Amino acid sequence: MLIQKDHSLDKAFNEVHDQLKRAGVDTRHKFRFFSVATVNASKKIIPQSRMVVLRSFSDDWAFEFYTDHRTSKVEEIESNPIISALFWDPSKRVQVRIEAEAAIHNQDDLAESRWKDVQGDAQKAYTPVVSPGSVVDKPEDAHKWPDAYRYDYFTVIVCSAVKIKALQLSGMEHLAFLCKRSHESDSWDKNWIAP
Numbered sequence: 001m002l003i004q005k006d007h008s009l010d011k012a013f014n015e016v017h018d019q020l021k022r023a024g025v026d027t028r029h030k031f032r033f034f035s036v037a038t039v040n041a042s043k044k045i046i047p048q049s050r051m052v053v054l055r056s057f058s059d060d061w062a063f064e065f066y067t068d069h070r071t072s073k074v075e076e077i078e079s080n081p082i083i084s085a086l087f088w089d090p091s092k093r094v095q096v097r098i099e100a101e102a103a104i105h106n107q108d109d110l111a112e113s114r115w116k117d118v119q120g121d122a123q124k125a126y127t128p129v130v131s132p133g134s135v136v137d138k139p140e141d142a143h144k145w146p147d148a149y150r151y152d153y154f155t156v157i158v159c160s161a162v163k164i165k166a167l168q169l170s171g172m173e174h175l176a177f178l179c180k181r182s183h184e185s186d187s188w189d190k191n192w193i194a195p
């Protein structure tokens with residue numbers, strides 16, 4: 001268990017934060033893959049969720065994932081920059097849901113600097129000739145890459161957390177907290193909540 005019932009609220013909050021920061025650097029951490037939900041405000045309001053890889057998680061609760069600028073999620077974030085991220089660690093039985101403001105970085109200094117960390121074949125994820133989501137006659141038609149991988153579509157999404165809801169499963173006595181960032185004081189308003 002990550003959160004214990006004798007923990008103070010600050011201790012529980014810090015334990016969750018520590019695990020997320022670890023996942024930003026440890027490729028085997030259970031929080032490394034997480035789900036991101038978006039809503040396109042200008043189309044039918046149907047939430048869309050998908051798995052992504054956590055690339056970093058900062059002291060200030062900002063986290064990053066990488067994507068191809070042509071994917072639907074980028075259009076959705078452009079239309080509505082509030083995302084919901086969902087993490088689950090089955091070994092610790094902890095779920096963390098984070099509401100965040102997402103910023104899109106494409107062909108700017110941040111994207112250029114992160115692209116340097118994407119090496120070799122990993123670059124293929126962001127450089128296919130055929131745009132993600134396009135209809136193809138057969139799967140192989142989508143497996144084409146240019147001779148040189150260019151970083152034009154490589155995009156870094158930086159998410160700044162504004163609300164955190166954590167749930168620790170524990171027999172029939174689950175534990176949960178809700179923390180909201182106060183922008184005025186740049187502090188967190190923390191409360192235990194009924195699970």
Ligand SMILES: Cc1cc2nc3c(=O)[nH]c(=O)nc-3n(C[C@H](O)[C@H](O)[C@H](O)COP(=O)(O)O)c2cc1C
Nearest residue numbers: 033050051052053065066067068071072073074133
């Ligand atoms: C385990 C896993 C990890 C993934 N990681 C990423 C990722 O880091 N970035 C990404 O753009 N897509 C990632 N994908 C693919 C997305 O889930 C999704 O299918 C794709 O990006 C298209 O999403 P969209 O059309 O909803 O934008 C991952 C899929 C899985 C199953």
